[in-house]
């Protein structure tokens with residue numbers, strides 16, 4: 171699908187669940203243009219000149235935080251990075267008080283990551299004149315990750331419609347899988363989920379996905395195999411007997427990958443636990459792995475989101 175609309179309906183990007191297919195297509199099409207900007211010698215356009223974007227990261231991040239910052243710089247925005255570490259959050263200041271103080275400095279947009287599901291929505295409702303972009307809220311949603319995953323699939327396979335996508339691993343605690351399910355089903359891809367029963371939420375099949383508990387069955391006929399990290403920080407304790415047993419039953423190896431379609435794409439949002447959910451020789455094999463392409467595409471997709479929420483909006487007003 172190509173975009174038929176030219177703007178997003180909301181001032182915020184809080185999740186994929188509330189987007190319509192035309193908006194997803196618009197973001198992906200816009201990102202194609204910004205990917206070309208990133209390939210130029212001078213990687214900068216003036217779209218967000220004079221706008222202040224605050225990256226409010228209260229949970230650890232490498233890819234999302236860095237690629238948003240690069241995206242903002244490529245759009246000529248002024249950027250400010252805020253993390254809990256070294257801030258007055260360490261003295262007990264709350265998210266709301268922290269955000270109120272940052273908003274008093276008049277940003278145009280806030281990109282945020284926080285461990286609490288719904289935290290991005292809370293700020294979006296509190297600040298009607300500021301665009302909030304969710305960079306991951308607990309195990310709820312991670313919309314720009316799903317958008318960059320979709321961009322990578324569409325670029326490599328030429329379409330999303332009818333593509334067989336298998337997602338394997340910590341389905342229960344992953345915000346990436348929730349955003350991907352919403353996006354891929356809206357774009358008519360076929361989604362299969364595979365995980366041990368303890369990591370598979372009950373009734374997730376109601377979201378229009380196929381659920382299996384065998385990796386071999388899940389991989390059969392897949393165009394894309396997306397491996398997820400085991401979220402030890404959210405599980406509290408292991409949801410299976412040992413990491414070794416997990417690797418033996420759900421770890422992606424070269425041998426297991428033979429069941430997939432020829433030309434299968436191996437994806438992972440990162441960070442990877444090598445030797446737990448994925449073997450290193452699969453993760454690093456350029457014949458399969460598009461894991462670093464996902465990272466490259468993340469900058470273009472985040473430029474598109476920032477532009478559509480900030481640049482395009484301010485041009486029209």
Ligand code: CP
Nearest residue numbers: 231232233234439440
């Ligand atoms: N994929 C992802 O969100 O990675 P980071 O946690 O490093 O941002």
